[in-house]
Amino acid sequence: MLLAVLSGFIFALLLVPFGKVLKGKWSILLSILPLALFIFFLQKIPQVIDGAILERNQWVPQLGINLDFNLDGLSLIFALMITGVGTMVFIYTSYYLKGHVYLDRFFGFLCLFMGAMLGLVLSENLITLFLFWELTSISSFFLIGFNNEDPASRKSALIALSVTGLGGLCLLAAGLVIHGITDSFSIVDMLQSSTMMQDHSFFMAVVCLIFGAAFTKSAQFPFHFWLPGAMKAPTPVSTYLHSATMVKAGIYLLFRLSPAFSGSELWHYSLWCVGGATMVYAAFQTLFRDDLKSILAYSTVSALGILVFLIGLGTEEAMLAGLVFLLVHALYKATLFLMTGIIDHAAHTRNVSELSGLRKVMLPVAVAGFLAALSNAGIPPSFGFIGKDLIYEASLHTGVFPLISTVALVSTNVMLLFAGFLAGVRPFIGPLPTKYKDLQAGSPRLWVPTLILATLCLVIGLAPGLISNSLIAPALVALGIQDYALDLKLWHGFNTVLALSATTIGLGLGLFFLLKPSLNREEQMLKWEKYSPLAFFEGMGSLTFRFSTLWTGMVQNGYLRNYILVILLFLMALIGYGMWGNFHPKIDFTQLLDLTFYETGIMAIMLGAIVFTVFTGSRLTAVAAMGVVGYSLCLLFVFYSAPDLAMTQFAIDTLTVILFVLVLYRLPKYLPFSDSRVRVRDGIVALGFGGMITLLALGVLSDPMVSEVSEYYSANAYKLAKGKNVVNVILVDFRGMDTLVEITVLVIAALGVFGLMKLRLKSRERIR
Amino acid sequence: MEILLALMTGVLYAAGIYMILRRSLVKLILGLILLGNGVNLLIFLLGGITKGKPPVIPDGPAVLGEVFAAPLPQALILTAIVISFGLQSFAIVLIKRAYKVVKTDDLDEMNTTDENA
Numbered sequence: 001m002l003l004a005v006l007s008g009f010i011f012a013l014l015l016v017p018f019g020k021v022l023k024g025k026w027s028i029l030l031s032i033l034p035l036a037l038f039i040f041f042l043q044k045i046p047q048v049i050d051g052a053i054l055e056r057n058q059w060v061p062q063l064g065i066n067l068d069f070n071l072d073g074l075s076l077i078f079a080l081m082i083t084g085v086g087t088m089v090f091i092y093t094s095y096y097l098k099g100h101v102y103l104d105r106f107f108g109f110l111c112l113f114m115g116a117m118l119g120l121v122l123s124e125n126l127i128t129l130f131l132f133w134e135l136t137s138i139s140s141f142f143l144i145g146f147n148n149e150d151p152a153s154r155k156s157a158l159i160a161l162s163v164t165g166l167g168g169l170c171l172l173a174a175g176l177v178i179h180g181i182t183d184s185f186s187i188v189d190m191l192q193s194s195t196m197m198q199d200h201s202f203f204m205a206v207v208c209l210i211f212g213a214a215f216t217k218s219a220q221f222p223f224h225f226w227l228p229g230a231m232k233a234p235t236p237v238s239t240y241l242h243s244a245t246m247v248k249a250g251i252y253l254l255f256r257l258s259p260a261f262s263g264s265e266l267w268h269y270s271l272w273c274v275g276g277a278t279m280v281y282a283a284f285q286t287l288f289r290d291d292l293k294s295i296l297a298y299s300t301v302s303a304l305g306i307l308v309f310l311i312g313l314g315t316e317e318a319m320l321a322g323l324v325f326l327l328v329h330a331l332y333k334a335t336l337f338l339m340t341g342i343i344d345h346a347a348h349t350r351n352v353s354e355l356s357g358l359r360k361v362m363l364p365v366a367v368a369g370f371l372a373a374l375s376n377a378g379i380p381p382s383f384g385f386i387g388k389d390l391i392y393e394a395s396l397h398t399g400v401f402p403l404i405s406t407v408a409l410v411s412t413n414v415m416l417l418f419a420g421f422l423a424g425v426r427p428f429i430g431p432l433p434t435k436y437k438d439l440q441a442g443s444p445r446l447w448v449p450t451l452i453l454a455t456l457c458l459v460i461g462l463a464p465g466l467i468s469n470s471l472i473a474p475a476l477v478a479l480g481i482q483d484y485a486l487d488l489k490l491w492h493g494f495n496t497v498l499a500l501s502a503t504t505i506g507l508g509l510g511l512f513f514l515l516k517p518s519l520n521r522e523e524q525m526l527k528w529e530k531y532s533p534l535a536f537f538e539g540m541g542s543l544t545f546r547f548s549t550l551w552t553g554m555v556q557n558g559y560l561r562n563y564i565l566v567i568l569l570f571l572m573a574l575i576g577y578g579m580w581g582n583f584h585p586k587i588d589f590t591q592l593l594d595l596t597f598y599e600t601g602i603m604a605i606m607l608g609a610i611v612f613t614v615f616t617g618s619r620l621t622a623v624a625a626m627g628v629v630g631y632s633l634c635l636l637f638v639f640y641s642a643p644d645l646a647m648t649q650f651a652i653d654t655l656t657v658i659l660f661v662l663v664l665y666r667l668p669k670y671l672p673f674s675d676s677r678v679r680v681r682d683g684i685v686a687l688g689f690g691g692m693i694t695l696l697a698l699g700v701l702s703d704p705m706v707s708e709v710s711e712y713y714s715a716n717a718y719k720l721a722k723g724k725n726v727v728n729v730i731l732v733d734f735r736g737m738d739t740l741v742e743i744t745v746l747v748i749a750a751l752g753v754f755g756l757m758k759l760r761l762k763s764r765e766r767i768r
Numbered sequence: 769m770e771i772l773l774a775l776m777t778g779v780l781y782a783a784g785i786y787m788i789l790r791r792s793l794v795k796l797i798l799g800l801i802l803l804g805n806g807v808n809l810l811i812f813l814l815g816g817i818t819k820g821k822p823p824v825i826p827d828g829p830a831v832l833g834e835v836f837a838a839p840l841p842q843a844l845i846l847t848a849i850v851i852s853f854g855l856q857s858f859a860i861v862l863i864k865r866a867y868k869v870v871k872t873d874d875l876d877e878m879n880t881t882d883e884n885a
Contacts, residue, residue, distance in 0.1 A: 559875070559876060560796075560875050561788070561789045561790075561791070561875070564785075564788055564789060565789065568785065587771060589771070591769055591770065591771070592769075592771065592772075594769065595769060595772070599769065599772075600772075603772055603776060606776060607776070607779060610779055610780065610783045610802065611783075613783065613787075613798060613802065614783050614786060614787060619794060622794075622795075622798055623798070626798055626801055626802065629780075629802065629805060630801075630805065633805055633808070633809065636773075636809070637812070639819065640812070640817040640818065640819060640837065641817075641818050641819065641820060641821045641822040641823070641836070641837035642812070642822065642837060642842050642845075643822050643824075644842060644846060645812070645842055645845055645846055645849070648846050648849050648850065649849055652849050652850065652853045655853065655857075656801065656853060656856055656857070656860075659856075659857055659860050659861075660860055663860055663861065663863075663864040667794055667863065667864065667867060667873065670792060670794070670795075682785075682786055682789040682790075683786060685785065685789070686781075686782040686783070686784075686785040686786035686789070687782045689781055689782060689785050690777075690778035690779060690780075690781040690782025690783075690785070691778055691782075692778075693777055693778050693781045693806070693810065694774045694775055694777060694778030697773075697774040697777055697778075697810060697813055697814060698770075698771070698774050700814050701770050701774070701813070701814065705815075705816050707815070707816070707838050707840065709840050710815075710838040710839055710840040710841075713839055713840060714823060714831065714836065714839060715831050717825065717839075718825050718831065719831075724824055724825040724826075724827075725823075725824045725825075726823040726824065726825065726839035727823055727839045727842045727843050727846065730839060730840065730843040731843050731846060731847070735843065738847070739847070742847055742850060742851060745851060745854055746850065746851075746853075746854045748854075749854035749855070749857060749858045750854075750857075752858050752861075753857050753858055753861045756858075756861045756862060756864075756865045757861060759865065
């Protein structure tokens with residue numbers, strides 16, 4: 001299974017060097033990968049029916065992070081959806097984007113996405129789950145922004161990435177908190193310690209973080225706005241990522257973790273509320289759209305809302321309905337998206353009010369659209385009818401507000417039916433405008449995958465046995481529902497559910513024939529845009545940007561002295577705080593009596609020279625005074641037994657002064673740049689810092705000094721290194737390597753000096 | 769004597785910092801040199817000062833006598849003096865070059881990479 005997951009990544013990598021070859025007509029060969037994976041997962045079905053397949057691969061065992069994969073019923077449904085729809089999308093893309101400059105890149109991202117998505121649904125480890133989760137977000141970012149020359153595309157991609165990325169971080173945090181509770185990153189372990197989790201004081205945090213991850217990924221209100229924006233992507237991407245697979249990742253997470261959380265009121269009511277609000281709100285939005293992809297985007301959000309809502313209900317029936325609806329939706333929505341792509345490709349518009357009568361020129365596409373619309377509407381004998389039946393049954397039998405639940409579901413379904421017919425039927429009926437007379441359905445590579453998916457909507461409806469024992473039953477087991485009397489069928493007899501279905505279909509069709517798409521309604525809707533969550537999110541974005549600009553302007557103001565001032569003040573506060581209360585210097589004033597006159601004299605000269613350096617108005621005086629300071633220091637070294645230092649200081653000081661005087665005639669005159677207030681402020685800071693250093697030195701001096709290192713060097717200088725001048729021996733022998741590096745530094749500085757002296761600028765580099 | 773040296777260190781620090789906070793590049797470098805001297809003096813002072821006993825082993829015995837100046841701080845300061853010379857010489861030549869190109873030694877006019885700003 002490791003290879004199955006990694007194959008997507010390997011293909012994506014291989015496409016970097018070999019993509020050019022496959023870009024032409026051979027690009028259809030790439031669909032072998034998802035097809036092979038699809039077959040691989042198909043032949044696993046008998047094994048999965050007998051029990052989940054667990055595969056362990058060590059990765060970072062010290063941290064409990066392993067590439068463990070668990071193929072159970074739930075993972076299998078998702079894996080088949082990913083590879084199955086993937087195969088269709090790969091074939092479709094090979095024609096849809098034929099001749100595109102970056103076709104290889106596009107396939108690379110698709111492969112990457114497929115690998116990540118497979119890893120996500122198969123992961124048995126919370127950390128690898130997070131990893132694959134983020135990888136899907138990232139590949140989605142690249143795919144949405146595939147038309148990277150379009151600013152709107154880039155913006156949508158960024159919004160999608162930031163919203164889903166935020167959710168990814170929630171997932172990571174949730175994983176860490178769960179690890180804190182169960183001491184394991186394993187999902188199986190976690191599901192088994194359900195009571196321990198629910199009794200833990202961090203339970204609420206875990207649930208909220210999981211919600212944060214699932215709701216952002218699966219576009220639940222109020223995070224739904226990124227999904228309609230993501231429709232800027234090429235249609236195969238919308239089909240694959242933003243209707244059939246990636247947006248279902250959040251649903252997968254909720255399904256996967258539901259055994260651990262079920263029974264908690266927080267879990268059930270939150271999902272019920274959020275899912276319910278999303279499904280009604282998004283379905284309502286479809287009434288106001290006339291762009292095909294926009295309609296489908298909102299109906300996808302609504303369908304995701306239904307799924308969350310069903311998980312929220314949490315009964316066995318609801319889970320069954322959820323699983324079936326998952327498949328129903330993937331099939332019909334992928335069909336509708338692919339169909340939209342064909343229309344867009346041929347007619348160069350996706351506006352429903354402009355499209356009509358296309359059945360006359362693209363019959364196979366019309367058939368596919370009609371079948372998908374049937375399944376979407378839940379009209380028998382389509383697969384959708386079974387799904388809708390199960391949903392109604394679940395909501396009628398639930399303990400959580402059955403009436404409200406059912407009304408909400410019926411109204412959502414009515415509007416969704418309208419949306420499905422608008423997208424799948426409306427473009428094909430009525431008279432054919434003359435401008436579309438010459439349209440064609442295009443290559444079979446476009447319409448065959450579409451038709452295959454559409455046919456499946458019908459075939460599974462007629463023969464639900466195809467999936468009931470092979471897919472749905474193991475998935476129920478994976479959700480912790482054992483021995484459920486599973487009986488998927490079209491006809492349940494005359495009952496309330498049938499009445500509800502009939503009502504839905506009747507109302508939906510009525511709506512479809514009464515309500516014509518119009519620009520006016522869409523414009524009215526746009527007026528409310530500024531109160532939408534998207535506007536809020538964008539507002540937050542620009543606010544953050546303004547704040548950071550302000551903050552950068554304050555902190556990074558570009559004035560060196562301000563930085564130094566901040567550093568100094570902070571250092572003073574830090575050292576001052578440390579010294580506060582602990583500072584008891586023992587100062588022995590009697591030592592001042594031992595002072596000789598040459599010591600005091602040198603000190604006085606040094607002090608005078610410092611004052612001169614600081615306050616003189618002439619550069620030459622300042623440099624000379626600075627030299628005097630150096631020579632005084634040199635004399636101090638002589639007095640206090642440091643002849644080597646004295647010699648070095650003397651030489652260096654002389655050189656510095658000479659160098660300064662050499663370049664001095666090139667330098668500007670001193671100009672009074674700062675006013676007196678600034679000078680006083682700087683003076684106070686400088687004196688404060690200097691005073692603190694004095695106190696610090698006195699404090700350190702009053703503690704007894706232990707110098708083992710000095711003693712070691714003194715004792716061994718002659719014995720080990722045969723040298724009598726200990727300082728020199730340290731430099732050239734004990735720490736000889738340091739000295740070598742030091743010389744290197746000097747050489748580099750010298751080269752720099754030489755280079756700067758000799759540099760001749762070209763005339764255009766000079767400032768005129 | 770330590771008290772006076774500690775005071776002198778403080779004065780060198782204060783003078784160095786005051787100069788570093790000026791807007792003129794020349795003063796900035798003078799400030800750096802003064803600060804460097806202050807640091808050297810501080811290390812020297814904290815290493816313990818001894819009058820007239822350099823850490824040189826006299827002819828005859830193989831080790832130093834009982835009282836001697838600590839050699840380690842001296843070795844460190846020697847390194848520091850030489851390195852700071854490298855820094856200073858490079859900085860001096862750099863401001864000369866910078867002045868030649870941008871015609872100012874006002875730091876406030878050098879805080880942007882835009883030529884016209």
